[in-house]
Amino acid sequence: MKTLYKAKVTTTGGREGHLKSDDGVLDMKLSMPKGLGGKGEKHTNPEQLFAAGYSACYGSALQVVAKKHKVDLGDFNVTATVGIGKTEEDDLQLSVILDTYIPNIDIETGEKLVNEAHEICPYSRATRDNVDVTLNLMLDEE
Known part of the structure; x- marks a missing residue:
């Protein structure tokens, strides 16, 4: 892989600690x-x-696909809901729901894009076969 960008964040103290990115943009308590x-x-x-990163990355992938199909996404948005729970083996496991809202789109086109x-x-590819990801197309109410 040819690396195009690297993000570097250091966390001290785990889930109840503090994180800071090497450029200082992220600097917050957990x-x-x-x-x-x-x-x-x-x-x-x-x-x-993770939800913030996934929703942003997935939204950009949606823009790439829409451009390829010459579809105007309008004022679209993606909401990622990340859950954490326990498996039957008592291991911690993530789940993700991606709710994608594309205004004024028909179901067939919307589902194809999603x-x-x-x-x-890249987030979807990284989680494939590891994390249950549910894709939802959110439609305008009539």
């Missing part, structure tokens, strides 16, 4: 969510950061 036994403090956590974006998105 806290454990209540659902995982934390106090529920208002700081970010790994699942939120599925193709999932094929080329």
Whole structure:
């Protein structure tokens, strides 16, 4: 692989620690969510950061696919919901739901774009066969 960009972030103290990127753009405290036994403090956590990265990356993949098919996405958005839970073997496991809203699109075209974006998105490729990812096309209410 020819590397085009590298992100470097150092975390101290794990889930209840602090993270900082080498360029200083990210510099924040982490806290454990209540659902995982934390106090529920208002700081970010790994699942939120993963959701942010995945939704942005997937949204860019959607733009690439839409351009290829000459489809105007309009004011689209992608919401990633990242869950963490336990498997039957008591291992921690992630799950992801990607809700993609594309205004004024027919179901067939929307589903084609959503599925193709999932094929080329680096986050989707990295999680394939490791994380359950659910793709949802959100439609305008009539």
